[in-house]
Amino acid sequence: MATRVRETERKYEPTDTEVGLLAGVKGVTVVGGGEDLLLEAVYHDTADLALARRGVTLRRRTGGDDAGWHLKLPLGGDSRDEIRVKDAKRVPKELADLVLGLTRGEPLAPVAHIRTKRRRWELLGRDGEVAAEVVQxxxxxxxxxxxxEVMTWREVEVELVAGGSDVFDAVESRLGKPSASPPKLMRLLGDRLPKMPKPPNRITAYVRKQVAEIIRQDARVRQDGEDSVHRMRVASRRIRSVLQAYKGSRSLREELRWLGGVLGEARDLEVLHNHLAQEVDALPDELVIGNVRQRLTETFAPRQQTARAQVLEALRSKRYFTLLNRLDALAVRPAKAKRRLRKTAERVDRAWRDVDRARGTLHDVRKAAKRARYAAEALDKKKLARRMNELQKRLGVHQDSIVAREELRAIGVQSHLDGDNAYTYGLLHGREMNRAQRITESLGHRV
Known part of the structure; x- marks a missing residue:
């Protein structure tokens, strides 16, 4: 059984090795004379240090009150998630599965041993609660x-417990600014960690940011993190749109289409279920006739479970690992980028004309606007990106309404066949039609 801990900490260069490292600092009270601990940790990674290159660490620790396996996932800034599993001789499968997006099935093996002699104090705030721990x-x-290679050094860490950022302010009045030193493992590995080459252009930098987001969300999707599927899907769509706009690899675009499709099924069902549940909650009680909420759950829950299982299956596949490897090496070097962006934006106008001629749909306009938006973001054309984003959102509401009506009709028909009252589904269907009509009227002929 895994437990999750959110850590927020900063490192400092030691300035005082005496007991009472922070004695006299305004706003905190140092408790005790320092508790001595001996900690041993063996860090595991792939042969090419795939975890460490992304700032992720996996270790088996002995000593202290949190002995066992620890997986640390960076969250940005001073914070990270630490997932803990009880001690075992081998890497726990549940932790190995969480980092498959990084290891891509490559074996994990010991890469470092770190021995720490630690002295620990507690810092109390004005309310008497433990605000933070400080360790040397x-x-x-x-x-x-x-x-x-063997290295030795001394460092000080301050980790928040119940306190806020004001604790860091108080600490830094004594210890100075936070150290620029990396975490222990990264400090040890040093030059063994390759640096990402500078992107050759703005578009490649944009793509790399989206690849990093896919990797970041990968572990969260495996943990069923909130909004993780949506964020991963959006990042994959952004890359695909950029490749479409700037004539990138067709085969890579197809693989991104596959990934987006797998993620999309799970995401769309989640959004639709939540939307319809909220619509039911918004109705007066006397208009909710029959077991409407229960039927919605019975309709969507099995499909959502199946869709999630398909997502996890895809994220464990060689096809997905190959896609990630290709994305890691991706560089976009378009000729005449501004001209291609202009042509991508013109696709929106053509989609509108097709709607006028009854040869296209508003959904086609939305897809063209989405591609133009992401292509504009990649070139930092903010005005065009904002305009396309607004159009995309409004047309997205329209498309969601179409999908919702199809589902409501199917649920209503099944309810009738089961001998239940289908009135509420018809009512909700009408509300969705009105929602779509309002969007259509607000668009006029052109946005």
Missing amino acids: DDVVAQTLGESA
């Missing part, structure tokens, strides 16, 4: 494998 670490670190 004497570190002996050694790489494992064909070549071994």
Whole structure:
């Protein structure tokens, strides 16, 4: 059984090795004379350090009150999630599965051993609660494998418990600014961690940002994190739109289409179920006739479970790992980028003309606007991106209404066949028609 802990901490260079490191600092009270701990940790990674290159660490720790396996996932800034599993001789499968998006099925093996002699104090705030812990670490670190390197250093860490950022302000009045030193493992590995080459252009930089988002959300999707499927899907769509606009690899676009389709099924069902449930809640009780909420759950829950299972199956596949490897190496070098962006934006006008001639749909306009938006973002054309984003959102509401009406009709028919009253589904169907009509009227002929 895994437990999750949110950590927020900062490192500092030691300035005082005496007991009472922060004694006298305004706003905090130092408790105790320092508790001594001996911690041993063996870090695991792939041969090419796939975890460490993304700032992720997986270790088996002994000593202290949190012995066991720890997976640390960076959240940005001073925070990270730490997922803990009880001690075992081998890497726990549930932790290995969470980092498959990084390891891509490559084996995990020990890469470093770090021994820490730690002295720990608690800091109390004015209300008497433990605001933070401060530790002074004497570190002996050694790489494992064909070549071994040993390093030693001392550092100070302050980790928030019940306190806020004001605790850091108080601490820094004594210890100074936070250290620029990386986490222990990254400090040890040093030059063994390759640096990402500078992107050759703005578009490639944009794509790399989206690839990083896919990797970031990968672990969250595997944990069923809130909004994780949506964020991963959007990042994949952004890359695909950029490749479409700037003539990138057709085969890579098709693989991104596959990934987006798998993610889309799960996301669309989630959004639709939540929307219809909210619509039912908005109705007066006397208009909700029959077991409407229960039927919605019975309709969507099995489909959502199936869709999630399909997402997890895809994220464990060699096809997905190959796609990630290709994205890691992707560089977009378009000729005449501004001209291609202009042509992409013109697709929206053509889609509108097709609607006028009854040869296209508003959904086609939406897809063209979405491609233009992401292509504009990649070139930092903010005005065009904002205009396309607004159009995309409004047409998205229209398309959602169409999908909702199809579902409501099917649910209503089944309810009638089961001998239940289908009145509420018809009422909701009418509300969706009105919602779509309002969007259509607001668009006029052109946005």
